[in-house]
Amino acid sequence: MASSTVSGIGSGIDTQSIVKALVDAEKAPKQAQIDKQTTTTSTTLSGLSMIKSALDTYRAAIAKLNTATAFGSISGASSDEKIAKTTVNDAATNGTYALEVTQLATASKIATGVFAGGASSVVNSGTEATTLTISQSGNDYGVVIEPGATLQETRDAINTQLKSKNISANILTDANGSRLVLSSNTTGKGTDLTLSGADELSKNYVVTTVPQNAEYTLDNVKMESASNSVSSVVSGVNLELLTEGKSTITVSTSTAQLKTSAQAFVSAYNALMTAINTQTKVTATATATGGSTTTAGALTGDATMRSLVTSVRNELVSGESGSGASGLSMLSQLGINTDKTTGLLAIDDAKWDKGVKAFGSEVAELFTGKNGIINRMTSATDAFAKSGGVLAQRQTSLTDSLDSLKTDQEDLDRRIATLQTTLTAKYTAMDTLVAQLNATSKSIMTTLNALNKTNDD
Secondary structure, eight states, X not given: OOOOSOTTTXXXXXXXXXXXXXXXXXXXXXXXXXXXXXXXXXXXXXXXXXXXXXXXXXXXXXXXXXXXXXXXXXXXXXXXXXXXXXXXXXXXXSEEEEEEEEEOOBEEEEEOOOBTTGGGOBSOOSSSOEEEEEEETTEEEEEEEOTTOBHHHHHHHHHHHSGGGXXXXXXXXXXXXXXXXXXXXXXXXXXXXXXXSSHXXXXXXXXEEOOBOEEEEETTEEEEESSSEEOSSSTTEEEEEOSSEEEEEEEEOOHHHHXXXXXXXXXXXXXXXXXXXXXXXXXXXXXXXXXXXXXXXXXXXXXXXXXXXXXXXXXXXXXXXXXXXXXXXXXXXXXXXXXXXXXXXXXXXXXXHHHHHHHTTHHHHHHHSTTSHHHHHHHHHHHHHSTTSHHHHHHHHHHHHHHHHHHHHHHHHXXXXXXXXXXXXXXXXHHHHHHHHHHHHHHXXXXXXXXXXXXXX
């Protein structure tokens, strides 16, 4: 705290320096303690937050891999993607299907008569509003046509009111004039659009496209679909019919995708372990004298980190019986092992190829089965990652500690301010007293000198 008192006028002593030295001596031990605890707590909290984020990222990454299709045990392909495209889900099984598309599903389209005046032609020349009724699949949708409404205004009204019904309107214009064209986005037989009411619009309308089902054969079995997206014919297989023609649909085990997913698992695991290693390692730095100094990570020696690493690594070496007769139970059987130097996972390509060939469909089961490594990894990290779990509790505790340290700092600042004020007042009083004594002494000496001089005379 700054003081306006001029130091030592009466005594000649630098009282401000004395007060500052006394205050600093009083404050230093507690301030050092608060600073050290704040630094340690902040560093630990930061390290835990990074680990929590890395763990959440890891769990999210392996969750995406925890399906048969995501792990690539099954994939679908079309021999001619101009004819049809295919995707598969977990319900798909290996198979080959001969597809021939003979007709695509179409939607209804109708057009009004021609209005010679173009888009600005009046379509209700009467004095009262009329209602144009657009019907489809047993549903009637009424659009009010005001007196004097134009073809363009009618188009806009239909598009605004029937957008959610998958019905739209447009205007086609040629040398003869303009006509209103209504289109449906709903395909399939029985979805015809019809017009009624508002005679100037509906009396001469024509059908330009008749809605129809898609027609195709699958292994020479004739089939129909109201949509060009077919998802219920073959279990787990979705077909998107694009044009007429023939294609072969193949559903099979994808060894390439298996490798991609296994690598994704390895990368996710290594990212987590690298994050933990960064926060727990001890770094040695060479000094100018030839020695070295060590710097500990934010979580070096942290028991929670040891527990987390142990929980995760245990699942890498925990053998689980495979579902097949060949007995795949460990990642090492697929050439996935921990590097002795870095502690990270690596895939031996030759051993992987040999393992996939030997174990086949069991590879996906090892990762994604009920007792597969992904489910076990997820369970092993639940206690650390969940809301209110180990890491979250420690973060809360450390945050509370920082708040407490902030309060301690405020208390110390107030106490030191009070001490400085008190000491300043005391030393100022002392200086004033000394000044008074000096003045009194000077006065007495002046008087005595004067008396001595008188006696001499």
